[in-house]
Amino acid sequence: MSTNSTKSDIRTATPTANENTPSSLSFQGLILTLQKYWADQGCVILQPFDTEVGAGTLHPATVLRSLGPKPWNVAYVQPSRRPADGRYGENPNRLQHYYQFQVIMKPNPKNLQDLYLGSLDAIGIDRDQHDIRFVEDDWENPTVGAWGLGWEVWCDGMEVSQYTYFQQVGGLDLELVSGELTYGLERLAMYVQGVDNVYDLRFNDATEDRPSVSYGEVFHQNEVQQSTYNFEHADIDKIRQKFEYAEEECQYLLGLEPPLPLPAYEHALKASHLFNLLDARGVVSPTQRQEYIKRVRDLAKGCAEAHVALEKRDLEKLEMEKAKSRKAGLTSSVPKLASIEDL
Amino acid sequence: MAELLFEIFCEEIPARMQVRAGQDLEKAMTTGLNAAGLSVDDVRVFTGPRRLVYVADIPLQSPDIEEERKGPRVGSPQQALAGFLRGAGLTDISQAETRSDKKGEHYVAVIKKEGVSSHEILSDLIPNIMNKFPWPKSMKSGESAFRWVRPLQSMICLLNEVVVLVEVGGVTAGNVTEGHRRHGAGPFTVTNFENYKSVLEGEGHVILDAKEREALILRDAKAACEAKGLELVEDAGLLSEVAGLAEWPVVILGKMDPSFLELPSEVIRLSMRTHQKYFAVRKAETGQLAPNFIVVANQSAPDGGAAIAQGNSRVLSARLADAQFFQSEDAKKNLIEYYDKLDTVVFHKKLGSIRDKAERVSALAKAIAPKVGADAELAAHAAKLAKCDLVTQTVIEFTSLQGQIGRLMYERALRDAAIAAPQGEVSAKPHPKDGVAVDSKSHPEGGVAVDSKPHPEDGVAVDSKERKLSAEDHASIAVAIEDHYKPQGPSDSVPTDPVAIAVALADKVDSLVGFWAIDEKPTGSKDPFALRRAALGIVRIVLENDKRLKISAFIDFTRDHFPSSLSSEDNLIAFILDRLKTYLRDQGLRHDVIDSVYAQNNSTRGGDDLVDIVNRIKAVQAFIDSQDGANLLAGYKRAANILKAEQKKGALPDGRARAPHEAKSRALFTALQSTDGTIDARLQAEDYVGAMAALAGLRRPIDEFFMDVQVIADDTAVKENNLRLLKDIRDTAQKIANFDLISG
Known part of the structure; x- marks a missing residue:
């Protein structure tokens, strides 16, 4: 790139037509490209978590793994469900089921911003032509007691990602700070493909024998039916009972000795989704709302604490075993070898 | 002197924090260097999205210091000498000098401290400053415990072109920086500030100075608009923000679909400003918003x-399409039809819903209305309408437009009604050709079905009596809906329409009484319900409209509307008077004069009548500032001091003075007698300037009394009567203010 701009060069312009470039990535192409890119950066590529969640952050690979002293690098696609955002497939921008692409790097590498910008290059956003900004946006998720500082990343004024340095999760201060990147895949794809309606997205590319499939062909019916269920048929009393059950089960699992924080956390997530369903049905008053959120947060917090305690115990056990074997005279020769190599 | 160049380079600093961070850095560096004995000259500070820069001229070394420490007298015991030597860091008493003063000879240790190199000073100072930097929010990153606003990337610290050894949060300062992300990839090695600036602004594509970026954006934005016959809607806050978001600002004029201009301009401008950080643009001829916007990019693109x-x-279209959707949803009902839905929104869990609040405010506004010249029924009705927009989708989305959206919805319904009423029959039928033209002309919204809505406002049922509202009534209601939140701060305007005044006062009194009742008073810096602002609002509305009111009556009135378990509005009047005090001080009135009037303020004098209190204060201040006043104050103080002195010796004589024989005393006695009556009459008539003038009349008799009369006379009866005269002086003056509290 070589713009020889100087101050006097600063220009003004009015838009000219610039339509959907045929070479743009399909929806699945976008996912495959991001997976490849982050795999190359050393991330473990996971598959979606199989419990309903409201955001990719809630995946245990983010919430639980960002706790404790162990490094962890991961990327995955996560379907996210927000029942209240359903529009029966009639709104071009809103969905009750959509995809996020989530990256966690723990501890965050010093060049994480550059790595992120590299991912935009990889998916074909020409950063010479497009204006990328990091605009202050501090992230908070009260249901899992988490917060961090960071930005919304804007591309020509549109938010394409959320970029956060986690500071607290499950109400606990973090030993290592994780850098979290969340790409809203549909929105990003709409931008890359230059379409105004999510259902018009090219899901895949046509081959010689087969035409391409649109996002609408894959998901439109799902939006219609799920919206109908969420808004009209979800059985309020049963959902309330299910919420109670999930809460009890979570508390039971946390009360075991030793506790089972991983299955307990799944029940906390179920409770969270059930609350979202009740909310979509419009049966939660503002006061009740705060109560529900607090109940879910208490569950998540309990899981986080139990998870950290277990990890700590494992580490201590490991240290003790090491110490034991040292005493027994089984000293390892590895450190010596390393120092020889250094020479 | 040597040049210090210090750059902190980090990931994007929130725009709103940059200016303050520059000031904090400047203050901490300059005071830190000064405290270390270094003079600091020619300080320059620069802030931007990714860097804070401090440049100054400082010496290379702090000066040598000689410090003298006084020791024991010559010939003191050995123990004392040893302690002195230890403290001064000497090994033998011969190293100390001797000095003599009137008490004799003593030892002095002369401690010489050699100057410290500025390199060393900076090595200590900079980590100290950065570790304690007052960011509004800061964070840790990676494995480090160091906190900064966003991850710290690098630092430059050059003194006289030599790198200073500084290490903070795992980052070591050097002489290398980075330019603009896209146009100015470095690294750039620099030697001094001149070189740094020219490298950054040239190859680096970074305009260092925020003010320069602002000026550039403003100039280019105006030019871009002018070129199309348009005008920039200037916005200083936004300008500063966008200058904090770009290192290399490039102004671009964008277009939007003109159909969005049907939205209220407030909605468009708010969408542009807060969500997208665009400047609005208007047509030069009409002043109406144009279908354009100015966006400031951070790079010049090849296209x-x-x-x-x-x-x-x-992006803007998507936002405005949302707003359009909200507007059309909201417009399906008239404003008052949202009233019942207010019950679903909690005002405060102990104080009920917004609807509960609206009910209370409505009743209170009705009670206040006659005192401020408003129609009681209108005020009661306006108070209910005022909160209705809180449950519209537009306000839920654009909260800061509360009040404005309500007014617009109300006015729109009126316009529609005005069009529908005379043409009601016509519009039911297909329009004749010419009818269409008339209709579309008189209909700015264009194409909205005018007769689809009921219009309850048209003949509003106020207090069960059906009353036709006039155009002025409607205008008053509309203004009250918007203005009842005012004033939002010290610089915001206050409502002036009587109906708006009644509703605005009622809204604020209700909040104060309510939060007082549940003991949620502001404490220290905490005021989560903005009650200080509410109290100041009451003060300003009352004073700036010159309304005579008994606020306590309204407090009592509305207290009865809270459940009986909620009690006690202790000190609420005192709280409001406290705000008044602050307000008056800001207006330049003397605090001691304010205190002097406050001291004499009680339920019969002034009390909670703010206008009356202020009139007194102003009269006293004008009086004190005059020659007569200053002299009278001196006489008053003299009398008060004598009384104080005598009081220490024993109780003062009872009762009022009797007519004395001595001429000057008698003159004072007579003057006091007549003045007393005059002052009472003037005070009664609220003629405080007149009362002060009457008081001024005492100046000569008091002066002459003190000149000729020995107050503490040998004759006990005379002395006691003299003291009674002094007491009368004090009591007369204190009818207006407690002059003891006035310095002078």
């Missing part, structure tokens, strides 16, 4: 910004 403009335009 001249066409793609950037198009992308931004698309």
Whole structure:
């Protein structure tokens, strides 16, 4: 790139037509490209978590793994469900089921911003032509007691990602700070493909024998039916009972000795989704709302604490075993070898 | 002197924090260097999205210091000498000097401290400053415990072109920086500030100075608008923000679909400003918003910004389409039809819903209305309408437009009604050709079905009596809906329409009484319900409209509307008077004069009548500032001091003075007698300037009394009567203010 701009060069312009470039990535192409890119950066590529969640952050690979002293690098696609955002497939921008692409790097590498910008290059956003900004946006998720500082990343004024340095999760201060990147895949794809309606997205590319499939062909019916269920048929009393059950089960699992924080956390997530369903049905008053959120947060917090305690115990056990074997005279020769190599 | 160049380079600093951070850095560096004995000259500070820069001239070394420490007298015991030597860091008494003063000879240790190199000073100072930097929010990153606003990337610290050893949060300062992300990839090695600036502004594509970026954006934005016959809607806050978001600002004029201009301009401008950080643009001839916007990009694109403009335009369209959807949903009902829904929104869990609040405010506004010249029924009705927009989708989305949206909805319904009423029958039928033209002309919204809505406002049922509201009534209600939140701060305007005044006062009194009742008073810096602002609002509305009111009556009135378990509005009047005090001080009135009037303020004098209190204060201050006043104050103080002195010796004589024989005393006695009556009459008539003038009349008799009369006379009866005269002086003056509290 070589713009020889100087101050006097600063220009003004009015838009000219610039339509959907045929070479743009399909929806699945976008996912495959991001997976490849982050795999190359050393991330473990996971598959979606199989419990309903409201955001990719809630995946245990983010919430639980960002706790404790162990490094962890991961990327995955996560379907996210927000029942209240359903529009029966009639709104071009809103969905009750959509995809996020989530990256966690723990501890965050010093060049994480550059790595992120590299991912935009990889998916074909020409950063010479497009204006990328990091605009202050501090992230908070009260249901899992988490917060961090960071930005919304804007591309020509549109938010394409959320970029956060986690500071607290499950109400606990973090030993290592994780850098979290969340790409809203549909929105990003709409931008890359230059379409105004999510259902018009090219899901895949046509081959010689087969035409391409649109996002609408894959998901439109799902939006219609799920919206109908969420808004009209979800059985309020049963959902309330299910919420109670999930809460009890979570508390039971946390009360075991030793506790089972991983299955307990799944029940906390179920409770969270059930609350979202009740909310979509419009049966939660503002006061009740705060109560529900607090109940879910208490569950998540309990899981986080139990998870950290277990990890700590494992580490201590490991240290003790090491110490034991040292005493027994089984000293390892590895450190010596390393120092020889250094020479 | 040597040049210090210090750059902190980090990931994007929130725009709103940059200016303050520059000031904090400047203060901490300069005071820190000064405290270390270094003079600091020619300080320059620069802030931007990714860097804070401090440049100054400082010496290379702090000066040598000689410090003298006084020791024991010559010939003191050995123990004392040893302690002195230890403390002064000497090994033998011969190293100390001797000095003599009037008490004799003593030892002095002369301690010489050699100057410290500025390199060393900076090595200590900078980590100290950065570790304690007052960011509003800061964070840790990676494995480090160091906190900064966003991850710290690098630092430059050069003194006299030599790198200073500084290490903070795992980052070591050097002489290398980075330029603009896109146009100015470094690294750039620099030697001094001149070189740093020219490298950054040249190859680095970074305009260092925020003010320069602002000026550039403003100039280019105006030019871009002018070129199309348009005008920039200037916005200083936004300008500063966008200058904090770009290192290399490039102004682009974007277009939007003109059909969005049907939205209220407030909605468009708020969408542009808060969500997208665009400047609005208006047509030069009409002043109406144009279907354009100004976006400030952070780079000059090869296509001249066409793609950037198009992308931004698309985002804005999506936002405005949302707003349009909310507006059309909201417009399906009239404003008052949202009233019942207010019950679903909690005002405060102990104080009920917004609807509960609206009910209370309505009743209170009705009670206040006659005192401020408003129609009681209108005020009661306006108070209910005033909160209705809180449950509209537009206000839920654009909270800061509360009040404005309500007014617009109300006015729109009126306009529709005005059009529908005379043409009601016509519009039911297909329009005749000419009828269409008339209809579309008189209908700015264009194409909205005018007769589809009921219009309950048209003949509002106020207090069960059906009353036709006049155009003025409607206008008053509309203004009250918007203005009842005012004033939002010290610089905001206050409502002036009587109906708006009644509703605005009622709204604020209700909040104060309510939060007082549940003991949620502001404490220290905590005021989560903005009650100080509410109290100041009451003060300003009352004073700036010159309304005579008994606020306590309203407090009592509305207290009865809270459940009986909620009690106690202790000190609420005192709280409001406290705000008044602050307000008056800001207006330049003397605090001791304010205190002097406050001291004499009680339920019969002034009390909670703010206008009356202020009139007194102003009269006293004008009086004190005059020659007569200053002299009278001196006489008053003299009398008060004598009384104080005598009081220490024993109780003062009872009762009022009797007519004395001595001429000057008698003159004072007579003057006091007549003045007393005059002052009472003037005070009764609220003629405080007149009362002060009457008081001024005492100046000569008092002066002459003190000149000729020995107050503490040998004759006990005379002395006691003299003291009674002094007491009368004090009591007369204190009818207006407690002059003891006035310095002078």
